[in-house]
Amino acid sequence: MYDAIVVGARCAGSPVAMLLARRGYRVLLVDKVTQPSDTVSTHYVQQYGLRKLDEWGLLGRLAATGVPAIRRMTISYRDAVIDGFADPLDGIDLTYAPRRTVLDPILLEGARTAGVEVREGFTVRELVVDDGRVVGVRGGYGAEEPAEYRAKIVIGADGSQSFVARSVGAEIYRSIPAASFVYYSYWTGLRTHFHSRIGVDQQVGVWPTSDEQTLVAIMKPIARWAEFRTDPEASFLQVVKDVVPEFAEQLVDAGERVARLTGIRYPDNFYRRSHGPGWALVGDAGYHKDPITGQGISDAFVHAELLADRVAEGLAGERDLDEAVADYERARDAATASAFQFAATIGELTLPPQLDAVFTAMSGNDEYAKDFFNVIAGALPGEQFFAPENVARMVGGVRA
Numbered sequence: 001m002y003d004a005i006v007v008g009a010r011c012a013g014s015p016v017a018m019l020l021a022r023r024g025y026r027v028l029l030v031d032k033v034t035q036p037s038d039t040v041s042t043h044y045v046q047q048y049g050l051r052k053l054d055e056w057g058l059l060g061r062l063a064a065t066g067v068p069a070i071r072r073m074t075i076s077y078r079d080a081v082i083d084g085f086a087d088p089l090d091g092i093d094l095t096y097a098p099r100r101t102v103l104d105p106i107l108l109e110g111a112r113t114a115g116v117e118v119r120e121g122f123t124v125r126e127l128v129v130d131d132g133r134v135v136g137v138r139g140g141y142g143a144e145e146p147a148e149y150r151a152k153i154v155i156g157a158d159g160s161q162s163f164v165a166r167s168v169g170a171e172i173y174r175s176i177p178a179a180s181f182v183y184y185s186y187w188t189g190l191r192t193h194f195h196s197r198i199g200v201d202q203q204v205g206v207w208p209t210s211d212e213q214t215l216v217a218i219m220k221p222i223a224r225w226a227e228f229r230t231d232p233e234a235s236f237l238q239v240v241k242d243v244v245p246e247f248a249e250q251l252v253d254a255g256e257r258v259a260r261l262t263g264i265r266y267p268d269n270f271y272r273r274s275h276g277p278g279w280a281l282v283g284d285a286g287y288h289k290d291p292i293t294g295q296g297i298s299d300a301f302v303h304a305e306l307l308a309d310r311v312a313e314g315l316a317g318e319r320d321l322d323e324a325v326a327d328y329e330r331a332r333d334a335a336t337a338s339a340f341q342f343a344a345t346i347g348e349l350t351l352p353p354q355l356d357a358v359f360t361a362m363s364g365n366d367e368y369a370k371d372f373f374n375v376i377a378g379a380l381p382g383e384q385f386f387a388p389e390n391v392a393r394m395v396g397g398v399r400a
């Protein structure tokens, strides 16, 4: 009998397992894949995400992989350009965008070192339910006889299409339809820094990543998906040419693509019920938003810790386990409401007039731009930056 079984061993699952094991609990962590394994995701980690890695003693291991430091960001919306970086956040004065084949094994190793029992290549196919309460999982390796493991709580950290969520019937209680799709790949030979530019109904994001490679990603509205896919290679290059023509020249002349193009239509933005008798959801399984703000990984870290703290209270008998986990959901939702809305809005790739005006205000004012970078970094609450009086102050300055 385990204290906890965690399904999914990436940004949410490995940390929650690690943090529980560090408190002395017996934890089983399973994933159907074996690390290192890539996944469909780009990989910009915000300062508030790196702060968690630092607190957990894992940031040094990430830095030691040679992933390049990012200390400058250029973000633009049509003609409004902001350039700079956030203030240091508890000493974190940079960001990284490691490949998931680099980051996820470090997280898993952190869990293993903490004493978590890890089963890779293990697919959960069924939840074990006793008198309405989830008490374990059944699954296995390929066609092998299924194994059954039991625990006081089963945590689904198994991504936006969560099997655990489907099995318990966890409902989505807030959702905003996805607006866009993405295509991305990796190049060598490019000299550039982090930039993200939304042009007219399309976006290009570029940043340095592991192995001296550069990620180039494009986003477009979902309505253009079928048309784009008639010739993804040509369509991709056309978006780069339209949005950042000077970079497109470098891409063609100096860049060598070293991976295939990967494309995906985003799932809808949602909050999903994340607690119930004997179960919890964390990471994208419970809360998913448009990746345009690059917060999914960092949020998974923060929410893994929030959940581990609550589960530990329950396992220690300080309070009822299910009530403690319900608290986790409330705290998560309260802390993310404004970021959720912001990601869905920006994901439309055409900003509403007021947000357009905020971008224009920031492009002419270093203080506003710095505040915005601090929001992205996790140092300034979005609620404060987007508070009506602050928006009026910024936009009023533009009008004046």
Ligand SMILES: Cc1cc2nc3c(=O)[nH]c(=O)nc-3n(C[C@H](O)[C@H](O)[C@H](O)COP(=O)(O)OP(=O)(O)OC[C@H]3O[C@@H](n4cnc5c(N)ncnc54)[C@H](O)[C@@H]3O)c2cc1C
Pocket (backbone or CB within 6 Å): 007, 008, 009, 010, 011, 012, 013, 030, 031, 032, 033, 039, 040, 041, 042, 043, 044, 045, 046, 122, 123, 124, 125, 157, 158, 159, 160, 162, 163, 182, 264, 282, 283, 284, 285, 291, 293, 294, 295, 296, 297, 298, 300
């Ligand atoms: C195109 C794209 C770009 C993105 N870019 C960024 C970015 O730049 N920055 C950022 O912060 N976020 C980004 N995100 C979001 C980020 O990828 C997610 O928020 C993050 O991966 C969530 O982590 P997770 O651990 O919750 O789930 P996942 O990373 O999805 O991991 C879930 C794991 O569960 C396992 N699993 C599933 N079902 C089972 C089962 N039945 N049995 C066993 N194992 C199972 C899977 O194998 C997988 O390993 C992006 C997402 C996409 C799609």
